[in-house]
Amino acid sequence: MSSNAQSHIHRAAMKLFSEHGAMQVSVTELAQAAGVARGTIYNNLDDLAGLFDVVALELSLEINARVVRATSRLDDPIRRLAAGVRLYILSATRDPEVGRFLIRFGLSAEALRQLWTGQPLADLIAGRAQGSYDFTDGQINWVIALISGAAIGVIACALERPEAEAEAGMDAAERILLALGVSREDARTHARAPLPPFEES
Amino acid sequence: MSSNAQSHIHRAAMKLFSEHGAMQVSVTELAQAAGVARGTIYNNLDDLAGLFDVVALELSLEINARVVRATSRLDDPIRRLAAGVRLYILSATRDPEVGRFLIRFGLSAEALRQLWTGQPLADLIAGRAQGSYDFTDGQINWVIALISGAAIGVIACALERPEAEAEAGMDAAERILLALGVSREDARTHARAPLPPFEES
Numbered sequence A, B: 001m002s003s004n005a006q007s008h009i010h011r012a013a014m015k016l017f018s019e020h021g022a023m024q025v026s027v028t029e030l031a032q033a034a035g036v037a038r039g040t041i042y043n044n045l046d047d048l049a050g051l052f053d054v055v056a057l058e059l060s061l062e063i064n065a066r067v068v069r070a071t072s073r074l075d076d077p078i079r080r081l082a083a084g085v086r087l088y089i090l091s092a093t094r095d096p097e098v099g100r101f102l103i104r105f106g107l108s109a110e111a112l113r114q115l116w117t118g119q120p121l122a123d124l125i126a127g128r129a130q131g132s133y134d135f136t137d138g139q140i141n142w143v144i145a146l147i148s149g150a151a152i153g154v155i156a157c158a159l160e161r162p163e164a165e166a167e168a169g170m171d172a173a174e175r176i177l178l179a180l181g182v183s184r185e186d187a188r189t190h191a192r193a194p195l196p197p198f199e200e201s
Helices: A003-020 A027-034 A038-044 A051-071 A077-094 A096-105 A109-115 A118-129 A137-160 A162-179 A184-191 B003-020 B027-034 B038-044 B051-071 B077-094 B096-105 B109-115 B118-129 B137-158 B162-179 B184-191
Strands: none
Touching: A003 A027, A003 A038, A003 A051, A003 A096, A027 A038, A051 A077, A051 A096, A051 A109, A051 A118, A077 A096, A077 A118, A077 A137, A077 A162, A077 A184, A096 A137, A096 B096, A109 A137, A109 B137, A118 A137, A137 A162, A137 B109, A137 B137, A137 B162, A162 A184, A162 B137, A162 B162, B003 B027, B003 B038, B003 B051, B003 B096, B027 B038, B051 B077, B051 B096, B051 B109, B051 B118, B077 B096, B077 B118, B077 B137, B077 B162, B077 B184, B096 B137, B109 B137, B118 B137, B137 B162, B162 B184
């Protein structure tokens, strides 16, 4: 089966959750929503029970990949983190279906582990190496969890007031940098810098 | 029906979620798990679809009430917030069933609205009035969402490493105070002060 079929099924699952608040779906419902045969569902999914977690993780990884591509144009790790937080909030707020999904499923241990690898993790370490951040090796796991949680919290708020999304994103980025130990002046400058071009989904 | 029956049913719903990862339950399952008749379920619940959100909200309000009682012994609003964050993380980590539930259902708009009333909101405003916090009236909603999200993010992390819960709680409280504009020295002092006595659930 193509991974295309799978992502089609995943999007259908997200739609069912978003439209009906469904927290669990049957193979029949999912097949209907995705417009595929029941056999296609069985061929593409191992386990219906953990479906929403899998969908949320893929969704997060997909947003993350776009954020990393966009922020790679910036040459400072602090600025990359600030822009990354703002673009993540922007993505989830402009597509409320995605936003509502991340609020519910975005903070699993697995999502936290898989999202913060590669460039985002390297940027955290680089920011510390250049003296901007203040955390020990033992603190890094919950620093990551705190940043993710803060961003998802602000998404929950921005979905209620989408007109304030850009301002909420800048403010969240600034406060996250402060939480990491960045000086007030630098936090403000980095959090309010122009965003790089970004491909929305 | 007594609210006692209701809280009994709510706890059963949380157990079903925790044990089987159930995201949706039937009246029959719920009646069995709670050890009551199906009629009791119908008499106590309006809507099975939103059940988990209602349970999460009640759970959050119940923890919140205990946290407010415990922190009322402290006379500084900054110290009350820091202790509140630590006790919230402690409650959710010592009872992993509660913790896993809050990670999934704790960031709804309704939960954010209802949790941050009364003393916690008054403390935020008082902290700003005494010059410790830096936020405008327009920012207060997402500042609240950011604090809640950060705390729930750290709960997700602490559930994976319960032995680090106390340290994670202190560090989270310190970073949240920094995010609010508190000076480094004050943030550290308030976040690492002894906790007041706390009645665990």
